[in-house]
Amino acid sequence: MKIFSAHQLKEADQITLEKQGISSVDLMERAATLVYEEIHRRLQNADIPVKIFCGIGNNGGDGLVVGRLLIEQGYNVTIYVVNYSDQRSSEFLTNYDRVKNLTKNWPVLLKSEEDFPEISVGDFVVDAIFGIGLNRPLGDWVASLVRHINSSGAFVLAIDMPSGLMADAATDPKNDIIRASFTITFQTPKLVFFLPETAEFVGDYLVLDIGLDRDHLLKTEPVARLIGKPEAKALYRPRNKFSHKGTYGHALLVGGSYGKMGSICLSGTAALRSGAGMLTFYVPACGYEILQTALPEAMVLTDVHEKTLSKIEFDLDPSVIGFGVGVGTSKSTQQAFEQLLKKNKKPMVIDADGINILSKNKEFLKLLPEGTVLTPHPGELKRLIGEWKDDFDKLEKARQLAREHNLIMVIKGAYTFTVTSEEIYINNSGNPGMATAGSGDVLTGIIASLISQGYEPLVAAVLGVYLHGKAGDLAAENLSYEGTIAGDIAAHAGPAILDLFKQDENNEN
Numbered sequence: 001m002k003i004f005s006a007h008q009l010k011e012a013d014q015i016t017l018e019k020q021g022i023s024s025v026d027l028m029e030r031a032a033t034l035v036y037e038e039i040h041r042r043l044q045n046a047d048i049p050v051k052i053f054c055g056i057g058n059n060g061g062d063g064l065v066v067g068r069l070l071i072e073q074g075y076n077v078t079i080y081v082v083n084y085s086d087q088r089s090s091e092f093l094t095n096y097d098r099v100k101n102l103t104k105n106w107p108v109l110l111k112s113e114e115d116f117p118e119i120s121v122g123d124f125v126v127d128a129i130f131g132i133g134l135n136r137p138l139g140d141w142v143a144s145l146v147r148h149i150n151s152s153g154a155f156v157l158a159i160d161m162p163s164g165l166m167a168d169a170a171t172d173p174k175n176d177i178i179r180a181s182f183t184i185t186f187q188t189p190k191l192v193f194f195l196p197e198t199a200e201f202v203g204d205y206l207v208l209d210i211g212l213d214r215d216h217l218l219k220t221e222p223v224a225r226l227i228g229k230p231e232a233k234a235l236y237r238p239r240n241k242f243s244h245k246g247t248y249g250h251a252l253l254v255g256g257s258y259g260k261m262g263s264i265c266l267s268g269t270a271a272l273r274s275g276a277g278m279l280t281f282y283v284p285a286c287g288y289e290i291l292q293t294a295l296p297e298a299m300v301l302t303d304v305h306e307k308t309l310s311k312i313e314f315d316l317d318p319s320v321i322g323f324g325v326g327v328g329t330s331k332s333t334q335q336a337f338e339q340l341l342k343k344n345k346k347p348m349v350i351d352a353d354g355i356n357i358l359s360k361n362k363e364f365l366k367l368l369p370e371g372t373v374l375t376p377h378p379g380e381l382k383r384l385i386g387e388w389k390d391d392f393d394k395l396e397k398a399r400q401l402a403r404e405h406n407l408i409m410v411i412k413g414a415y416t417f418t419v420t421s422e423e424i425y426i427n428n429s430g431n432p433g434m435a436t437a438g439s440g441d442v443l444t445g446i447i448a449s450l451i452s453q454g455y456e457p458l459v460a461a462v463l464g465v466y467l468h469g470k471a472g473d474l475a476a477e478n479l480s481y482e483g484t485i486a487g488d489i490a491a492h493a494g495p496a497i498l499d500l501f502k503q504d505e506n507n508e509n
């Protein structure tokens with residue numbers, strides 16, 4: 001699914017009005033009617049107080065339409081107009097009149113803290129104060145209204161965006177932002193729904209197709225793409241009946257150290273479980289028996305050194321090299337890595353201490369082959385690109401590094417972002433059960449495996465991240481979030497591939 005900016009959505013809005021020959025009040029009616037239907041489907045005429053807080057722009061206009069439709073349906077509704085300015089939009093004014101013509105309970109005007117109504121835990125609050133039009137921090141009393149709503153404990157449904165969040169710019173999480181229980185958003189989710197500093201304000205979200213012009217949206221380059229099952233399925237390449245193990249490449253995983261052989265074993269298991277034709281480990285000598293025993297399907301080459309890597313030499317022609325898992329950052333390992341980079345032309349996936357070594361030796365970056373995939377978690381990323389001001393700054397810095405060295409940056413998190421010089425992909429599979437030791441090692445193995453099978457590195461990264469998340473989801477279905485460990489994620493890489501072809505009941509992810 002494409003993610004558009006506020007500017008792009010407003011442009012699509014205008015084009016839709018022209019092409020469909022409708023007014024913006026009509027489009028507002030269409031969008032807000034869908035919101036009303038969702039609310040009605042959930043509340044089923046329950047007799048609970050519904051309190052709708054409307055701004056004076058078009059987000060507020062949506063709130064007024066929702067209020068009117070709920071009143072018509074017999075709900076117990078109070079509409080509050082958050083009168084932060086006198087610049088009411090014309091769509092707001094049209095709908096303000098429609099409400100006033102319908103009921104004697106006219107909207108209540110809020111102009112300062114004295115006007116705030118009481119909000120009880122059992123109320124159903126609709127936040128229609130600001131949507132994608134917010135472009136600066138909230139003024140004083142509106143900010144305290146947001147605090148008042150947040151502290152009520154009531155269920156809060158945000159229309160389009162939780163008020164206080166900007167669609168395409170960083171919002172200081174210390175600012176006042178509606179903490180929505182649920183967000184119903186129009187046409188596409190917004191980028192900030194997925195960024196670590198702001199995602200928590202959104203709650204669960206639902207995207208409503210409000211019928212913006214399809215042709216226009218199809219040809220508009222998005223700010224990011226959300227990768228769910230349909231997108232991942234489109235990337236998957238079925239196997240040829242007459243293929244052999246050579247067709248699916250030979251993955252070489254270089255890493256491990258004394259006490260950390262489990263990590264590379266997890267990567268290797270995941271690589272084979274996701275389809276690599278052959279797998280060789282290159283590890284310090286102490287790993288030989290461990291890996292031959294733990295993963296008999298793999299071959300093992302050893303360094304002369306017992307506990308860490310000192311010289312990476314092998315007589316085979318790998319399709320891909322995965323480097324860094326469990327490898328440590330000793331001086332001899334850093335040197336061995338440099339030597340490897342100087343002679344290697346094969347695609348690479350670099351994780352964990354591999355990334356830490358790059359951070360210590362920035363000059364190594366220019367030795368990386370084009371399209372190298374780096375898979376940092378936030379700590380590793382910080383060492384690599386330095387501190388960032390906010391999530392947008394982080395994305396920009398990651399993008400700059402990707403551009404400078406032709407890299408693919410897989411930034412791991414609750415929503416993993418894959419960033420190239422041009423594009424952003426946001427993964428939509430996975431769960432909190434995957435926050436467990438070794439989960440990242442499994443991801444490295446899956447991405448390396450897909451490259452070894454002939455997927456382009458970017459496709460391998462995007463599909464690999466999705467399959468990894470889905471494997472975690474499938475593992476947690478049986479084992480719970482708490483009970484899922486990295487080995488379970490690796491074991492479910494195959495079922496995650498099978499799942500691409502399963503029809504879900506709700507036809508979504």
Ligand SMILES: NC(=O)C1=CN([C@@H]2O[C@H](COP(=O)(O)OP(=O)(O)OC[C@H]3O[C@@H](n4cnc5c(N)ncnc54)[C@H](OP(=O)(O)O)[C@@H]3O)[C@@H](O)[C@H]2O)[C@H](O)CC1
Nearest residue numbers: 013028057058059130131132133134135136137138160186
């Ligand atoms: N295409 C769609 O997705 C549709 C969206 N709809 C809804 O419309 C809103 C967007 O409405 P808009 O009127 O553009 O913006 P807001 O309602 O969010 O904000 C209103 C104006 O408030 C001003 N502003 C911005 N920040 C602040 C602030 N901190 N304090 C005070 N005022 C602020 C700003 O105007 P300025 O000229 O002052 O900059 C805003 O324009 C969208 O979210 C949907 O809910 C349609 O209903 C259907 C189509």
Ligand SMILES: [K+]
Nearest residue numbers: 127130159161
């Ligand atoms: K809102």
